[in-house]
Amino acid sequence: MIWNATVPFGAWAVLSGLLFTMGAAGFLVRRDPIVMFMCIELMLNAGNLLFVAAARYLGVVDGQVYVFFVMTVAAAEVAVGLAIIVAIFRRKTTIDVDEMSEMRG
Amino acid sequence: MTWLTFLIVSGIAVIFAGGLIFSRNAVHGAMCLVASFCAIATLFLLLSAEFIFVVQIAVYAGAIMVLFLFVMMLLNVQGQEGALAGRAPGQLLVALALGAALLGQAVWLVARGGEIISRPARIPAGFGSPEDIGTALFTRNLLPFEITSLVLLAAMAGAVVLARKAGLSPKPNGAPAGGKPE
Amino acid sequence: MLFDLIASFIKAVLVFAVVMSFVPFLIWLERKLVAWMQQRIGPNRTGPFGLLQPIADAVKLIIKENIFPSGVEKITYFLAPMMSMIPALAAFAVIPFGSPVRIMGRTVNLQVADVNIGILYILALSSLAVYGAVLAGWSSNNKYSLLGGLRTSAQMISYELPIGLSVVSIVLLTGSLSLNEVVRSQASHGIWNIFPQFLGFIILLISYNAELNRAPFDLGEAESEIVAGYHTEYSGFRFAMFYMGEYVNMVTVAALVTVLFLGGWQAPFGPEIPLLWFLIKIFAFILLYMWVRATFPRVRYDQLMALGWKILVPASLANLAMTAVIIVLGGPNAVRILSVGSIVLAVLVGLVLKAAVALRTKSAPGLAPPAGAGS
Amino acid sequence: MNPYLPILFMLVIATAFALAAMALALFVGRPRPGPERKFAPYECGIEPVGSARDRFPVKFYLVAMLFILFDIEVIFLYPWAVVFRQLGVFGLIEMAIFLGILLVGYIYVWRVGALEWQ
Numbered sequence: 001m002i003w004n005a006t007v008p009f010g011a012w013a014v015l016s017g018l019l020f021t022m023g024a025a026g027f028l029v030r031r032d033p034i035v036m037f038m039c040i041e042l043m044l045n046a047g048n049l050l051f052v053a054a055a056r057y058l059g060v061v062d063g064q065v066y067v068f069f070v071m072t073v074a075a076a077e078v079a080v081g082l083a084i085i086v087a088i089f090r091r092k093t094t095i096d097v098d099e100m101s102e103m104r105g
Numbered sequence: 106m107t108w109l110t111f112l113i114v115s116g117i118a119v120i121f122a123g124g125l126i127f128s129r130n131a132v133h134g135a136m137c138l139v140a141s142f143c144a145i146a147t148l149f150l151l152l153s154a155e156f157i158f159v160v161q162i163a164v165y166a167g168a169i170m171v172l173f174l175f176v177m178m179l180l181n182v183q184g185q186e187g188a189l190a191g192r193a194p195g196q197l198l199v200a201l202a203l204g205a206a207l208l209g210q211a212v213w214l215v216a217r218g219g220e221i222i223s224r225p226a227r228i229p230a231g232f233g234s235p236e237d238i239g240t241a242l243f244t245r246n247l248l249p250f251e252i253t254s255l256v257l258l259a260a261m262a263g264a265v266v267l268a269r270k271a272g273l274s275p276k277p278n279g280a281p282a283g284g285k286p287e
Numbered sequence: 288m289l290f291d292l293i294a295s296f297i298k299a300v301l302v303f304a305v306v307m308s309f310v311p312f313l314i315w316l317e318r319k320l321v322a323w324m325q326q327r328i329g330p331n332r333t334g335p336f337g338l339l340q341p342i343a344d345a346v347k348l349i350i351k352e353n354i355f356p357s358g359v360e361k362i363t364y365f366l367a368p369m370m371s372m373i374p375a376l377a378a379f380a381v382i383p384f385g386s387p388v389r390i391m392g393r394t395v396n397l398q399v400a401d402v403n404i405g406i407l408y409i410l411a412l413s414s415l416a417v418y419g420a421v422l423a424g425w426s427s428n429n430k431y432s433l434l435g436g437l438r439t440s441a442q443m444i445s446y447e448l449p450i451g452l453s454v455v456s457i458v459l460l461t462g463s464l465s466l467n468e469v470v471r472s473q474a475s476h477g478i479w480n481i482f483p484q485f486l487g488f489i490i491l492l493i494s495y496n497a498e499l500n501r502a503p504f505d506l507g508e509a510e511s512e513i514v515a516g517y518h519t520e521y522s523g524f525r526f527a528m529f530y531m532g533e534y535v536n537m538v539t540v541a542a543l544v545t546v547l548f549l550g551g552w553q554a555p556f557g558p559e560i561p562l563l564w565f566l567i568k569i570f571a572f573i574l575l576y577m578w579v580r581a582t583f584p585r586v587r588y589d590q591l592m593a594l595g596w597k598i599l600v601p602a603s604l605a606n607l608a609m610t611a612v613i614i615v616l617g618g619p620n621a622v623r624i625l626s627v628g629s630i631v632l633a634v635l636v637g638l639v640l641k642a643a644v645a646l647r648t649k650s651a652p653g654l655a656p657p658a659g660a661g662s
Numbered sequence: 663m664n665p666y667l668p669i670l671f672m673l674v675i676a677t678a679f680a681l682a683a684m685a686l687a688l689f690v691g692r693p694r695p696g697p698e699r700k701f702a703p704y705e706c707g708i709e710p711v712g713s714a715r716d717r718f719p720v721k722f723y724l725v726a727m728l729f730i731l732f733d734i735e736v737i738f739l740y741p742w743a744v745v746f747r748q749l750g751v752f753g754l755i756e757m758a759i760f761l762g763i764l765l766v767g768y769i770y771v772w773r774v775g776a777l778e779w780q
Contacts, residue, residue, distance in 0.1 A: 006224060007111045010214055015115045015148075017211030019122055021204045026126035028200035034177060035131055038138050041169065042122055045145050048161075055233075056152040059226030064157050064233055065241045068738075071164050072253045075734050076260030078169050079727045082176045083267040086723055089180050132363065132425060139418070150666055159407045160737055167414030168730040171444060174421050175726045178437060234403050235464050239741030243749055247756060250738070254763040257731050261767040264727050265776050295668035303675045349683075353691040357701045369680040376676035380669045400668035407740055408669075429703045437722050444729040451736035458743035520703055524687030528680065589779035592725070596777045600732075600768075604761070607739075611746065615754050 012053035020046035033085050037078065044074050110151060118144035135173050142166050154233040290393060298399045302379055310534045311341035317577050324581040344527075351523035358428035359520065367426060368521065368528035371419025374412040375535040381405035382542045383467045385552045385561045397552075397561065398467065405466040406454055409543055410447070413498065417443050419532065420500075424517035435516025438506050438588065445595040446497040452603035453487035453494075456610040457547050460484065460622065470551035476622045479550040483625035485633050486606040488548050490599055492575075495540045497595065499533065501576060503583035506591055541572040724776050735764050 023043035027036050048067045055063025121144065124137030146161040231237050242250055315330065315338060322329025330337030355361055382405075385397030402408060417440045424436015457480055458464060461472040473479050481488050497504040508516030518529045545551060545568040552565040586594070606629075613628065614621045738760070746753050771777060 005108055007108055008224070011111065012152075013214040014211045015119070017207050017214070018119060019145075021207040022119070022122045022126055024207070025200040025204050028196050028203070030126070032131055034173060034180075035125070035134055038125055038134060038173060041165070042125065042138065042141065045142065045165070048157075049145055049148060052149050052152045052154045052157060055154065056228070057225050059228050059232075061232060061237050061241045062245065064154050064238060065246050067154075067157050068160065068238070068242065069246075069249055069253060071160065072256060072734050072738075075164065075169055075730045076256050078172060079260045079264045079731055080267070082172060082723070083264040083727065086176060086179065087267050130360075132360075132422075136363070136366075136418075136422075155402070155404055155666075156407075156741065159404045159411050163407065163411035163414055164730075164734065164737060167411055167417070168444070168733045171414075171417055171421070171440065172723075172726045172730055174418075174425075175437070175440075175722055178421070178425055178433065179723055235407075235741050235744040239745035240748070242738075242741055243745060243753060243756060251756065251759055251763075253738070254735075254760045257734060258763055258767040261728070261731050261771060265724070265771055265774055268724055268727075268776070269774065292667070296671050299668055299671040299675055303672070303679070307679075349687050349690060351687075351691050352693045353688050354693050354701060356703045357698070358703060365684070369677070369684070372680055373673070373676045376679075377669065377673045380672035399672055400665055402665050402669070427703065441722050441725045444733075445725055448729065448732050448736060451733070452739070455736065455739045455743050458740060459746055462744060462747055464740065464744060523691055524683055528683065592779040593777070596728075597772070604765075608761075611754055611757070614746070615751055 009053065009057045012057075013050065016046045016050040016053070018046075019043075019049065034082075037081055037085075041074060041078070044070055111148075114144050114147045114151065117141075118148065131177050132174065135170055135177065139166050139170050142170070152233075153228065156233055156235050156238045290391075294390075294393075294395055295399060298395075298397075299380065302399055303376060306376065306379055306535055306538055307531075309538050310531050311345065313534050313537070313573065314341045314344075314530075317580075320574070320577050321581045324578070348527040349524050353523050353525075356428065356520050360426035360428070363422045363426035364520075365525075367419050367423035368518075368525045368532070369419075370422065371416055372528050372532035372535065374415045375532055375539050378409045378412040378539050379535075379542065381408050381466055382539070382546060383470060383551060384542070384565045386559070388561065396467075401467055402465065404464045406458065406464045406469070406547075409539070410451060410454065413536075413539075414444070414447055416532075416536065419529070420517045423521065423529070427517070427520040429520050432517050432519045435508060435519070439500055439508070439517055442500070442504065442506060442591060442595075443498055445592060446494040446599070449490050449494045449595065449599035449603045450498065452600070452607055453484070453490045454547065456484055456487045456603075456607050459607070459610050459614055460625075466546050466551075469546055470553065473550045474553060478622060478626060479548065479553075481548040483622050483629060484548065484606070484610070485626075485629040486602065487610075488544075489633065490603050490606065491544065491548070494595070494599060495544070496576065496579060497591065499536055499540060499576075501537075502580040503585045504591055505585065506588050537573060537576065538569065541569040541576075544572055545569055721779060728771060728776070731767075732764075735761075 020043050023039045023041075023046060026039035026042070030036050030039065048070055051063045051067050051070070055061060118141050121137045121141035125134045125141065128134040128137060142161060142165045146158045146166075149155075149158040149161060318340070319329045319337065330340035333339040333343045355364065380399040381402055383396070383398035383401070387394045387396050389395070420436045420439040420443070422436075424432045424434070424439070427433070427436075457469065460476070460480060460483060461469045463469070463472075469480075476483075500506075500508065508518070518526055521529060542565075545565060549568045549572075552561070553559065554564045609628070610625060613625050617624045739757070742749075742753060742757055749756075
């Protein structure tokens with residue numbers, strides 16, 4: 001039965017690539033910075049998935065440890081990034097990225 | 106780990122990821138992303154990464170996405186933005202090209218990489234258990250672990266400073282530190 | 288394989304049924320008990336001692352008109368009550384409620400799923416319960432609901448930190464994240480974790496009270512300020528879902544605390560009867576929470592947040608540091624040293640707190656309680 | 663058998679119960695038509711004033727932000743606690759450094775008043 005066959009590593013790579021692509025595409029086409037941020041999280045997760053799959057297929061647990069670090073960085077990045085969004089919104093009352101393109105103080 | 110479970114769970118993950126991209130409402134998008142993260146967590150379980158499975162749920166679904174929801178509520182986002190609303194058309198083009206390139210890469214990986222590692226390695230019984238992770242984390246990866254605390258410290262300080270700049274802190278004018286009010 | 292599959296399915300169904308049947312009884316018990324403590328009568332019309340009141344309530348709620356108020360965000364509004372209920376039930380899957388028994392010549396664990404990471408699994412699921420409150424508040428098209436939802440969720444996430452930190456101390460003593468292992472280690476230490484981790488127990492008690500949004504920490508549904516909080520706009524069975532979720536959560540927390548601190552299913556004395564001691568401990572814990580609810584006045588929101596961030600977080604960190612240092616230095620006697628140390632420390636902290644309160648009431652006469660009320 | 667399968671059972675049972683109950687309520691308690699006011703949000707019992715989607719104090723954001731950073735710290739503590747006995751004094755020292763650095767952050771956050779709720 002094909003349904004009971006072992007999943008090859010390539011399938012995980014494709015899945016991870018698909019999720020990453022969706023995240024990247026979402027990041028490019030959406031304008032709401034919060035949604036764009038969530039797309040970045042999706043991309044990070046796609047990376048994590050590949051890490052874990054590689055850890056499993058190579059039999060080295062360190063890949064899972066790296067996922068840990070990625071999550072830490074993601075949490076730090078979200079905390080600061082959302083703080084920036086909140087701060088900008090407080091000043092400009094818009095959170096459309098195309099509106100906040102000027103970078104001069 | 107069989108094809109059937111893999112296909113079902115990854116299908117759920119992909120569908121909800123699509124929900125994030127196409128949802129008109131940011132809160133719905135966040136809920137889709139939570140569901141997608143839970144599906145990815147289940148995939149971690151299939152890869153015998155049980156500790157990462159539960160950390161994924163606790164950190165991504167339980168903490169990070171809550172922060173997103175809070176910000177949406179604070180900023181009163183109601184999703185007036187149309188899904189896929191017109192950015193510069195070039196960006197959509199770039200997105201499509203990027204997607205095509207990545208998919209091509211993935212296909213190449215299947216075609217070529219499949220030969221490199223096709224079957225899962227033999228793993229010891231406790232693979233991916235908290236003990237296993239702990240040993241790897243606190244012996245071989247000690248330096249990154251310690252540096253992690255600096256990342257967290259920097260994030261903490263950065264976010265608090267940004268919040269103060271925006272006048273969100275109760276004492277925006279830099280009231281004397283240390284004095285315990287009241 | 289098949290046997291295991293069927294057995295675990297039956298166990299899941301049984302656990303679900305038992306927990307759900309606790310809920311009406313607990314609702315009745317709480318109403319009766321609080322009424323008794325406050326010199327009221329409580330439900331007494333439907334059935335003997337008003338025992339059928341929860342059933343009547345359930346029937347009433349289910350045949351109520353199923354109204355979507357205008358302006359609600361329908362999908363989220365529909366999903367939110369379920370999201371506060373399902374994690375609480377699913378968390379129960381990893382709780383061990385008895386030592387393994389032999390059925391049909393096979394050993395069956397009295398636990399739905401014996402997983403390696405049980406403790407963290409429960410904490411992760413309880414952090415998912417936040418969504419119920421925040422989404423209900425957001426979708427309701429009601430400013431009080433939104434404020435209530437934000438308050439409730441901010442409170443829940445704040446108190447998750449002290450909970451997590453005090454559970455780490457338990458893990459230090461046990462060396463495993465499996466709840467089965469926690470019970471076994473308490474048996475092998477010969478002493479329940481409540482003694483070596485007395486401070487952790489107190490911290491967890493307070494934090495879970497806040498995490499469950501029960502009085503005196505029910506700021507998210509402070510009637511006098513924000514109506515009923517995040518579930519103001521909910522009626523009929525959707526409201527019942529929130530209500531049941533609250534009680535299921537309480538049972539889950541009681542079971543978790545029983546396993547972590549009170550030795551799980553072990554008998555304190557006498558023979559070990561399956562389930563009996565476990566249920567007694569759970570009920571003792573729930574009764575304690577009901578007593579607390581009937582006794583204390585509601586705190587202010589700033590007091591609540593200050594308690595969580597400025598007192599419980601440092602206290603649980605200190606407890607963790609103490610536990611770790613004593614385990615390293617104490618060697619085989621660590622558990623005994625910890626037991627004595629934590630009890631002495633708790634008494635000292637209690638005395639200091641009492642002195643501080645006495646000093647404060649003396650220096651601020653306006654705040655002094657009326658003569659005769661308390662010491 | 664995968665030890666996580668029963669958790670799936672439990673999830674399915676809980677979800678099925680919740681969905682069934684909601685569906686039953688939807689079927690039994692079909693709303694009868696009434697004036698528009700009947701379906702207006704209850705709020706606090708009187709006519710709603712202003713929009714329900716107002717902006718909110720950003721204190722809530724700060725709390726959630728601090729929570730995720732400390733939550734990560736707590737998560738790191740779990741594998742450490744599990745292997746603590748093998749690591750011994752070495753483990754104690756490395757975690758003391760980690761927590762010490764984060765304690766600096768905690769003290770900073772406290773001193774700038776981010777923990778005050780006003």
